[in-house]
Amino acid sequence: MSISRRKFLQGLAATGLTTVLPSTAKAASRGEELATLLDLSKCIGCGACVEACKETNAHKFPRPKKPFPKMYPSRVKPSDWSDKQDVDDRLTPYNWLYIQTAYVTWQGEEYEINIPRRCLHCQNPPCANLCPWGAAAKQANGIVRINDKICLGGAKCKKVCPWHIPERQSGVGLYLKLLPSFAGNGVMYKCDRCFGRINQGLVPACIEVCPQDVQTIGPRDEIVAKAHKLAKEMGGYIYGEKENGGTNTIYVSPVPFDVLDKAIEKGPGRPHLSSVPNSMAKEENLAMAVIGAPVAGLAAALLTGISKVSQDKQGDKDE
């Protein structure tokens, strides 16, 4: 761990990229969350980031065994993207980033806004918290990752993610070794923020390749401050800071996000841009009750004990 941190430090110092905040290496070495800022006013929709993501992460893409196991009950359908690996206009197990485009008129001006879409790396990610199997988890540096060695492809993470980001490929993963016909259905895939590159002191491929420097990576608090500054200068709007209780992907746009949301194509693999309340809010509030229950139980037993003793004493006196 310390080796990769040191490497990270050296690597980032060497990059000299404007897309990396100077304090990033230190923050990473402190185990702080890193976030990315996306200045949507700069994105020209060239798709270089999408291609770079595909190339860089190709070695992680699924190589499914066919034919797929027969599924019971038969209404459970396998998800197969292996023959459609080139699809790049939505999220798939082979495409973890794509560009959404919105043509809008806002305050009398026409805009073409391009929005790179991928996992937002939530601060308290429901996909990870609700995974019953430990396959999805958050790392200290804020990356939310699905472990392809143990994911069973039940797609619960996709269901509970407010943007339904993870995508399934059948015919790969641990379920093939367990009960292939009766439980699980593959592995879920999504952006892992190029965790290997981060460990080696490199920035994510999509950030490095962008000709417009659309993205900046850095410690979350600095990225948030930068996003607010940028939004102020631009007279713009922010998405991702508060969404789902806070994410590590902060978009800044000259056009409000509810306007963009109406203008983008949405559907399977094409996430919305509407505002999202914290999915884990109820659990966060209930946690104190669960954790406090043992103490409360013991205290109640003790208190009834005391009152019983004093009652008994009272009874003794009365007799």
Add this chain to the structure above:
Amino acid sequence: MNKQPKTIWSGRLFNFMVFGLMFTGMAQMPIFKRYYLADVPGFGWTADFYLNHILHYILATILLFIIFYRLGKFLRQPGREIELITPIGWVKIFIWAGLIFTGILRVLKNQPNIFFSPQVVVFLDWGHLGFAIILGLAALLGKILGQGYLRD
């Protein structure tokens, strides 16, 4: 008034809570939709992960209160029942401890300001599930052997 359950681990309310926890726990796996339960009219909620997660928290709160309340009372009368605990009873008690331990840590993990590494998360998730399964097996074995927590 002889309504007091015999041990910390019995009573109608206790059993109901355990059933509810097992059910909402199983609902954390994407199986109720796959295996048609959620298609039965009135059972659609069994496929609602968030709802079942919150129910699991609420039931856990009540059960933990009951267990620790009775544990507190039990500890106030030391030596009374300890020798009466059967081997199966001890096994189940240790499994309960593991289940509660991993469950509470899992709740902590879901808090925004608390962080566990991915390796610990796997350990907790598999542990919690594993303890639930072996508790069921131990309970079954107890039934077969006709052994409860306490000797008659």
